[in-house]
């Protein structure tokens with residue numbers, strides 16, 4: 196279970212950033228007062244347009260960023276007070292997941308398995324499952340630096356999942372992948388759900404969200420616009436389809452802000 200309450204994150208802007216962003220503000224508010232709960236055995240999707248605050252939220256859940264205020268509970272652990280304990284329960288995938296270019300996928304996966312103290316038998320089983328699922332056998336001994344973007348993404352996913360975490364945090368998991376691999380990732384996410392894991396993933400692809408998620412939250416400009424089940428979202432739609440409804444909700448706030 197992931198429980199987030201009144202979560203906020205402000206970034207202090209350096210002189211260089213102020214110039215880049217063309218602002219005189221000293222701080223940028225990336226996430227403000229966001230609360231939601233992700234249940235075990237369910238897939239939760241965090242949706243929002245570019246710059247909404249999705250990655251910042253995911254990074255706070257994964258203990259990479261410390262929140263400016265608010266609380267995060269990860270599998271019963273206070274992730275703000277005890278980040279290391281919370282981290283053991285999480286598999287976190289992000290676009291910038293560190294990969295060591297000089298290592299091979301096999302070496303990297305083994306390194307992380309050792310870091311998480313995965314037993315040899317579990318490691319072999321888990322590795323086979325992930326390599327089969329993502330068709331990774333062919334390039335398992337090539338240097339990561341020489342792999343394609345999609346192959347690197349597969350290695351990132353395998354590294355994230357090798358310790359069989361109870362909570363899975365995926366920031367745009369299918370980004371940069373071909374349709375076949377994207378399908379396999381969707382299968383992996385579904386399997387996580389069936390195994391009773393808590394899954395949260397961010398996306399701006401509504402069709403993917405529709406395929407997968409049980410519950411969803413929409414954020415825009417750091418604030419929560421919608422939270423509920425996918426079934427309720429669909430039942431109460433005012434627009435003709437889910438993509439149009441997503442756009443309608445986001446635009447509605449734009450209009451309110453302009454008033």
Ligand SMILES: Nc1ncnc2c1ncn2[C@@H]1O[C@H](COP(=O)(O)OP(=O)(O)OP(=O)(O)O)[C@@H](O)[C@H]1O
Pocket residue numbers: 206207208212223224225243244245246247248249250251252399
């Ligand atoms: N390190 C940082 N310093 C200053 N501002 C930041 C930093 N990281 C993010 N931001 C700002 O916070 C806001 C939210 O960014 P974030 O990356 O969380 O959005 P996102 O929803 O993941 O967007 P995208 O879909 O484009 O990846 C943006 O306005 C961004 O410019």
